[in-house]
Amino acid sequence: MPIQWTFQNAKEIRMEVQIKAKGLPAAKTLRTHAARRIQGALGRFGHVVQSVSVRLSDINGPRGGGADKLCRIVIEMKNRSLVMEELGDDMRRVIDRITERVQHNVGRQIEKLAAINRKLMPEPALVPIRA
Numbered sequence: 001m002p003i004q005w006t007f008q009n010a011k012e013i014r015m016e017v018q019i020k021a022k023g024l025p026a027a028k029t030l031r032t033h034a035a036r037r038i039q040g041a042l043g044r045f046g047h048v049v050q051s052v053s054v055r056l057s058d059i060n061g062p063r064g065g066g067a068d069k070l071c072r073i074v075i076e077m078k079n080r081s082l083v084m085e086e087l088g089d090d091m092r093r094v095i096d097r098i099t100e101r102v103q104h105n106v107g108r109q110i111e112k113l114a115a116i117n118r119k120l121m122p123e124p125a126l127v128p129i130r131a
Contacts, residue, residue, distance in 0.1 A: 055070075
């Protein structure tokens with residue numbers, strides 16, 4: 001069952017987060033852990049990030065082993081989407097690793113957009129002031 005959170009910062013900027021956990025024991029605590037990590041990683045980017053979808057799953061099911069825990073995050077920003085996946089044997093560590101990567105990559109995307117905007121902005125014309 002998906003759980004939705006709406007995080008709101010001091011500037012009244014909202015970010016919709018939907019988290020689904022499939023085939024995992026302690027799914028509720030994992031969803032809560034993922035929500036906290038997403039809020040910490042992306043809270044300051046709320047002016048650009050519109051929604052986040054997180055899917056937590058155990059690829060091999062209960063009898064599997066090894067690196068079979070998958071976390072997939074889809075981030076919808078104002079003008080682009082970012083999709084990332086992380087695989088490991090411990091879901092909490094997988095969530096921690098992917099949220100660090102997400103924070104870095106979203107920050108990098110915002111920097112790229114800012115650089116493009118600076119290039120597109122015309123230089124202000126200097127006009128002499130008459131005394």
